[in-house]
Structures are given as structure tokens and as C-alpha cells.
Amino acid sequence: MLSVFMPIAASTEAVHTDHIYFALLALSGAIILLVAVLILIFSIRYRRGSKAERGAMPAVMSKQFEIGWTSATLFLALFIFWWVSSTQLSTLVPPGNALEIHVVAKQWMWKTQHSNGAREINELHVPLDTPVRLVMTSEDVIHSFFVPAFRMKKDVLPGRYTETWFRPTKLGTFHLFCAEYCGSEHSRMIGRIVVMQKDAYAQWLAAQPQSDGLAKTGEAIFRARGCSGCHSEASTVHAPDLNGLYGRKVQLADGRTVTADEAYLRDSMLMPRRDVVAGFEPIMPSYAGILGDGDIVSLTAYIRSLSAKKKDRP
Ligand code: HEC
Numbered sequence: 001m002l003s004v005f006m007p008i009a010a011s012t013e014a015v016h017t018d019h020i021y022f023a024l025l026a027l028s029g030a031i032i033l034l035v036a037v038l039i040l041i042f043s044i045r046y047r048r049g050s051k052a053e054r055g056a057m058p059a060v061m062s063k064q065f066e067i068g069w070t071s072a073t074l075f076l077a078l079f080i081f082w083w084v085s086s087t088q089l090s091t092l093v094p095p096g097n098a099l100e101i102h103v104v105a106k107q108w109m110w111k112t113q114h115s116n117g118a119r120e121i122n123e124l125h126v127p128l129d130t131p132v133r134l135v136m137t138s139e140d141v142i143h144s145f146f147v148p149a150f151r152m153k154k155d156v157l158p159g160r161y162t163e164t165w166f167r168p169t170k171l172g173t174f175h176l177f178c179a180e181y182c183g184s185e186h187s188r189m190i191g192r193i194v195v196m197q198k199d200a201y202a203q204w205l206a207a208q209p210q211s212d213g214l215a216k217t218g219e220a221i222f223r224a225r226g227c228s229g230c231h232s233e234a235s236t237v238h239a240p241d242l243n244g245l246y247g248r249k250v251q252l253a254d255g256r257t258v259t260a261d262e263a264y265l266r267d268s269m270l271m272p273r274r275d276v277v278a279g280f281e282p283i284m285p286s287y288a289g290i291l292g293d294g295d296i297v298s299l300t301a302y303i304r305s306l307s308a309k310k311k312d313r314p
């Protein structure tokens with residue numbers, strides 16, 4: 001029934017958003033109805049010439065009554081605030097196991113890239129029931145990634161990375177629109193999201209021509225930002241070898257042992273003083289404010305790929 005009025009709801013977020021939407025609609029409807037009915041009753045009861053009582057307020061309209069309904073509405077408003085903001089905030093924090101997809105918008109197309117490097121234009125294939133995290137940026141002007149079936153809209157900005165995520169709950173093909181006016185062909189900046197069964201997605205992904213993946217981008221940043229100056233085998237600086245680092249246990253100078261996961265790699269780049277590796281001087285500069293989120297994602301993929309290569313070696 002609802003699908004007559006609303007686009008199909010094809011993600012967990014869409015269902016939550018619709019609950020809020022219909023609850024607010026029902027609440028506003030009830031208030032409008034109450035006010036309209038009271039207006040009607042009063043305008044009949046107190047019409048000119050009627051004999052209705054027009055003296056002081058009846059005793060039920062006491063101070064307690066005023067305080068009661070004022071605080072009841074206050075708490076209702078606070079509840080709505082809590083409900084909506086907790087739902088909205090959850091879109092900011094993707095689950096840790098989310099599939100990562102890079103999106104680049106430009107006049108006038110969407111370019112998407114999967115973690116193995118497979119690229120698509122104006123299309124995005126994703127597996128069912130899997131959290132998908134989008135890391136997005138623009139090559140020119142502001143665009144906005146809008147998928148009505150997921151109730152998802154996020155601006156895509158030049159020179160900055162924005163992130164969002166969704167968990168598709170229905171198989172099928174869904175519209176992707178640009179929701180920020182971005183030039184003469186804005187209205188034609190349309191794509192589609194194809195939600196597939198997990199195994200069908202795996203097959204589809206394996207069949208795509210490989211191209212430069214995140215790791216490759218990360219490698220370029222690794223050189224451009226001077227990481228390789230210290231961390232390469234040829235370097236004269238005493239810095240740890242990053243080959244095989246990912247997933248390994250690392251002994252730190254202060255005696256702790258940590259596992260080199262994504263968070264550790266990220267902290268190593270942004271706060272190198274916090275986890276100094278045993279046997280090394282804390283000479284690595286902090287890259288906070290220098291590396292964007294997307295750079296860190298690519299560098300992490302690159303460091304991860306160094307582990308993979310190591311394993312492949314005979
Ligand atoms: C000036 C030399 C220097 C530069 C430049 C440098 N590093 Fe480091 N890096 C070090 C040293 C020395 C350590 C070990 C001490 C520590 O943990 O701070 C280290 C530690 C690390 C670690 C933890 C290694 C482990 O075995 O646990 C990572 C990851 C890392 N660096 C990545 C990077 C990345 C990525 C860049 C570029 C964005 C970079 N480094 C730039 C010198 C450098």
C-alpha cells in the first residue's frame with residue numbers, strides 16, 4: 001500500500017527513515033485534526049448570540065494542567081530529536097566489515113571503483129545484505145549522490161572526501177541521481193545501483209577487467225608523500241619494513257604488543273608518537289592534516305597489498 005506513495009524501500013536505512021516519516025506525519029495529522037475540531041466546536045458554541053458561558057476560565061484549566069501539557073510536548077519533542085538524530089548518526093559510522101567502494105563524480109557522470117580495482121561508469125554493483133561504504137569525491141563541482149530507494153543522499157565535494165554507507169535489503173536495480181545542480185547536463189547525471197546475490201556479485205566482480213586498484217593509488221601516494229624515502233629497502237633511514245606488516249603483531253617501545261590492523265595503520269600515520277615500534281627512533285612526522293581520509297584508505301590498501309604479496313611469494 002505504502003509503495004503507492006513512496007519509492008520502494010530497499011535498505012535498512014530506508015526502513016528506519018520511513019518509520020520516522022510516517023510517525024511525524026501521523027503526529028502532525030493528529031495535531032491538525034485536534035486544532036481543526038476545536039476551532040469548529042468553539043466557533044459554533046461561542047457564535048454571536050449563543051448563550052454559552054463566557055466568564056472566567058473553568059477550573060480544569062489550572063496551572064497544573066498548563067505545566068502538564070507543556071512538559072508533555074517538551075518530552076515528546078526531545079524524544080523525536082533523540083530518535084531522528086540517533087538514526088541519522090548511524091549513517092556516519094559504517095560497520096567495520098563494510099565493503100569499500102570509491103566514487104568519483106564529475107560533470108556529468110559517476111565513476112565507481114571496487115576494492116579490487118574494477119571500475120564502472122554510471123553503475124554500481126553491490127551484494128545483497130552487505131554493508132557498503134562509499135568514499136566519495138568530485139573532480140570539478142559539487143554533486144550529490146542520491147538513491148531514493150535507499151533514502152540516501154550525500155553531497156560529493158571537490159578536494160574533500162565524504163563518506164556514507166548503506167545495507168541493501170532487496171535485489172534489483174535502483175535509480176541513482178545527482179541531487180545538486182551541477183551544470184547544463186545535471187538532469188542527465190543518472191546511474192543505477194544493481195543489487196545482486198552475494199555469490200553472483202563475487203562472480204561478477206571476478207569477471208571484471210582489472211585496473212589500477214586502491215593499492216596502486218596508495219603506492220603513488222606513498223612515493224609522492226615521501227613515505228618511501230624512509231620505508232623503502234634502499235633507504236638509509238632506520239625505519240621499519242612494511243612488507244608483511246598488516247595483520248602481524250607489533251612490539252612497541254613501551255612494552256605493549258598490538259596487532260597491525262586498519263586502525264593501527266591509520267594511527268601510525270596520524271599519530272606516530274603514540275605507538276612507536278620497538279627498536280626505532282620516533283622520527284616519523286605526523287601526517288595529520290596532510291593526508292585526507294581517502295589518502296589514508298589508499299595507503300592502507302597499499303600496505304595491506306604488501307602483506308598479500310609476501311604470502312604469494314614462494
Ligand atoms: C622520516 C622518515 C619517515 C617517513 C617520512 C615516514 N615514516 Fe613511517 N615510520 C618511520 C619510523 C622511524 C617508524 C618507526 C617508529 C614509529 O613507530 O614511529 C615508522 C613507523 C611506521 C609505521 C608502523 C610500522 C610498524 O612496523 O608497525 C607505519 C605503518 C608507517 N610508518 C607508515 C608510513 C607512511 C604511510 C608514511 C607516509 C605517509 C610514512 N610512514 C612516512 C619513519 C618514517
Ligand SMILES: [Cu+2]
Binds near residue numbers: 105142143181189
Ligand atoms: Cu552532478
